[in-house]
Amino acid sequence: MTITQEAEFCIDLHCHSTASDGALPPQELVLRAREKGVSHLALTDHDTIAGIEEASEAAKEAGITLIAGTELSCVWKSHTIHIVGLDFDTANDHLRQALERQNNNRWSRARTIADKLSKLKIEDLLEKATGKAGGDVPGRPHFAKVLVEEGAVKDVAQAFKRYLGSGKAGDVKGFWPELPEVIRWINEAGGIAVLAHPRKYKLTATKLRSLVGDFRQAGGRGIEVSTSGQSSGDLGFLAELCRRENLLASQGSDFHFPGAPWCELGSIMKMPDGLEPVWHHFKQPAGVPAAV
Numbered sequence: 001m002t003i004t005q006e007a008e009f010c011i012d013l014h015c016h017s018t019a020s021d022g023a024l025p026p027q028e029l030v031l032r033a034r035e036k037g038v039s040h041l042a043l044t045d046h047d048t049i050a051g052i053e054e055a056s057e058a059a060k061e062a063g064i065t066l067i068a069g070t071e072l073s074c075v076w077k078s079h080t081i082h083i084v085g086l087d088f089d090t091a092n093d094h095l096r097q098a099l100e101r102q103n104n105n106r107w108s109r110a111r112t113i114a115d116k117l118s119k120l121k122i123e124d125l126l127e128k129a130t131g132k133a134g135g136d137v138p139g140r141p142h143f144a145k146v147l148v149e150e151g152a153v154k155d156v157a158q159a160f161k162r163y164l165g166s167g168k169a170g171d172v173k174g175f176w177p178e179l180p181e182v183i184r185w186i187n188e189a190g191g192i193a194v195l196a197h198p199r200k201y202k203l204t205a206t207k208l209r210s211l212v213g214d215f216r217q218a219g220g221r222g223i224e225v226s227t228s229g230q231s232s233g234d235l236g237f238l239a240e241l242c243r244r245e246n247l248l249a250s251q252g253s254d255f256h257f258p259g260a261p262w263c264e265l266g267s268i269m270k271m272p273d274g275l276e277p278v279w280h281h282f283k284q285p286a287g288v289p290a291a292v
Contacts, residue, residue: 010266011279013042013067014084014227014252019051021139023257026051030058036266042069044084047102052090067282071196073174074182076211079201080173083182087282088191095189105175106137113143116169122150140164180218187219192278194222194250199234212245222248222278226271228263239272249275
């Protein structure tokens with residue numbers, strides 16, 4: 001499926017709903033995307049496709065083309081890396097089994113976070129965080145909200161600064177598979193593996209080039225060139241890296257919740273010219289009107 005890059009199209013291939021750590025249910029997320037002028041959307045919840053069916057129904061009514069997506073966690077040289085899978089077969093048995101294992105890993109991590117924060121003496125911390133996640137696996141943002149409500153901190157920012165941020169007690173690394181394995185899951189399901197938000201890993205330029213090289217050798221096909229919270233310098237660096245490694249270029253807001261203009265749905269810096277967009281290689285999503 002080819003989607004042109006003309007002004008009437010707005011393509012956002014990275015966002016989150018309450019199926020993982022987003023604030024909006026899939027249906028509300030799609031409606032917000034329409035309000036923001038998004039024409040093509042990929043719902044990429046962490047290690048799950050649980051929200052795609054609801055989002056697909058909403059997208060049909062909203063006139064938005066929905067692309068199947070997920071954001072999978074993995075490990076590369078002791079670093080936690082995220083890989084976005086796009087345009088895959090959601091019924092693929094091997095992928096579904098892998099996602100179930102990822103879900104179990106997330107529950108193990110959530111239990112460990114609750115244990116690490118036990119000194120705060122908050123009764124039923126895990127259960128309360130799970131409630132904040134709508135009954136799904138709670139992440140650090142859900143624990144942060146409980147800490148605020150229980151009076152342990154004044155706001156979410158302080159929760160991360162004291163207990164959940166990098167290097168703090170609640171900063172529990174996931175029990176994730178290696179990078180090549182996750183890429184294989186996506187490829188076997190007929191999808192396209194994309195390296196998510198490369199500049200957010202705080203790697204040196206040399207290490208990032210090494211990561212991208214290993215990603216491509218493992219079968220990865222795309223890289224997010226334009227995403228939230230990056231500078232024009234980052235955009236240029238990633239565009240050049242994309243060209244040099246002969247990868248497809250992707251883009252996405254990484255939207256999680258309203259009220260953060262730096263990562264709003266459809267608010268994405270224009271990719272430089274001369275890149276091959278990942279959406280030129282999509283299959284037509286089943287049940288969704290064809291793109292122009």
